[in-house]
Amino acid sequence: MKIIDVESFVLHVPITPPITDAINVATHWGLAGVRIFTDEGIIGCGYTGTTAFGDEMIAKTIDQYYREVLIGKDPFMVKEIWDELRFGKMHWIGRAGVTHMALAAVDIALWDIMAKVAKQPLWKYLGGHKPKKIKAYNTNGGWLNWSKDRLLKDVTEIVEQGFSGVKMKVGKPNPKEDYDRVKAVRKAIGDDITLMIDVNQMWSINTAMTWGKKLEEFDLFWLEEPLNPDDILNHKKLANELNVPIALGEHVYTKYAFRDYIHQGAVEYVQVDVTRVAGITEWLQVAGLAAAYDLPVCPHVGDMGQIHQHLVASTQNATMLEYIPWIRHIFVEPIQVDNGYYVLPEMPGASTDILPGYFKKYRVK
Numbered sequence: 001m002k003i004i005d006v007e008s009f010v011l012h013v014p015i016t017p018p019i020t021d022a023i024n025v026a027t028h029w030g031l032a033g034v035r036i037f038t039d040e041g042i043i044g045c046g047y048t049g050t051t052a053f054g055d056e057m058i059a060k061t062i063d064q065y066y067r068e069v070l071i072g073k074d075p076f077m078v079k080e081i082w083d084e085l086r087f088g089k090m091h092w093i094g095r096a097g098v099t100h101m102a103l104a105a106v107d108i109a110l111w112d113i114m115a116k117v118a119k120q121p122l123w124k125y126l127g128g129h130k131p132k133k134i135k136a137y138n139t140n141g142g143w144l145n146w147s148k149d150r151l152l153k154d155v156t157e158i159v160e161q162g163f164s165g166v167k168m169k170v171g172k173p174n175p176k177e178d179y180d181r182v183k184a185v186r187k188a189i190g191d192d193i194t195l196m197i198d199v200n201q202m203w204s205i206n207t208a209m210t211w212g213k214k215l216e217e218f219d220l221f222w223l224e225e226p227l228n229p230d231d232i233l234n235h236k237k238l239a240n241e242l243n244v245p246i247a248l249g250e251h252v253y254t255k256y257a258f259r260d261y262i263h264q265g266a267v268e269y270v271q272v273d274v275t276r277v278a279g280i281t282e283w284l285q286v287a288g289l290a291a292a293y294d295l296p297v298c299p300h301v302g303d304m305g306q307i308h309q310h311l312v313a314s315t316q317n318a319t320m321l322e323y324i325p326w327i328r329h330i331f332v333e334p335i336q337v338d339n340g341y342y343v344l345p346e347m348p349g350a351s352t353d354i355l356p357g358y359f360k361k362y363r364v365k
């Protein structure tokens, strides 16, 4: 089998209403992606996720630098291709960021092709582990720009829909307001629901130490991205001092950075994101690394779950998956959650194929 064409795309899918966390305002979810065409008629589709900024640079990397390497290659040689792209012309300016996320899109498209050839959903192609029970937790009711009333209404509805896990954003200018919101949410959802809070990197080490301790009383399942994601040392301090586990990974690019976090005990829930770590090839290595330290993997869904459902379903130490339904309507086989659990896809591939109508409607490149 040979690759005969490679075509990048950028889609901007509206988020209604727009949301904020402590550092992002998002009006659209961006899919910077690629379709890889083979001589046997099988087409692979892969993408990385953005807040709809900079994705044209990801597409340009694919078209201008990766395409020429891919044409004529056997898509089953995915690991050789990964090395060649990573250590090729873009290595000088790459290793993280734009070029790395472009590699994620390509790598995912190649795994999609392989699973399609095998006529298996990716989670079975990778070796299935949990066919029926992927616990979902819902992030889509806890945004920072929600009023307290809306926040309480949304988290209550999420629990009524059958979710047993809820995540909410914190990182208000005055942490006292965060404290009041977390307190109100815990009261609204009761003691049996798993509650996570996400700072999106906004706190200093001193704020995190003080308010992380105060918030312990609400039985938090984890404290997510409290600090700058490059600051392993201070995350380690927090992990040692707080009784709430530290979760992070959505802004960590490589297995080497994960190794340092994990080996130093600076992370307790590994949120490795396939759209950030240059695809499935590197994701599997990070998950294996976490397994050797007995750490759970709970991916952040830069892909909004389409690909990660396969990865969690085939990974022994992956325990739970985030749910945000912003872009599910655009896919041929969208993610599906029933009573708080992901229902796994059965179609061959990585669940990345996009309906032609939406591909056209949301395409900006």
Ligand SMILES: [Mg+2]
Pocket: 198, 200, 224, 225, 250, 300
């Ligand atoms: Mg997060």
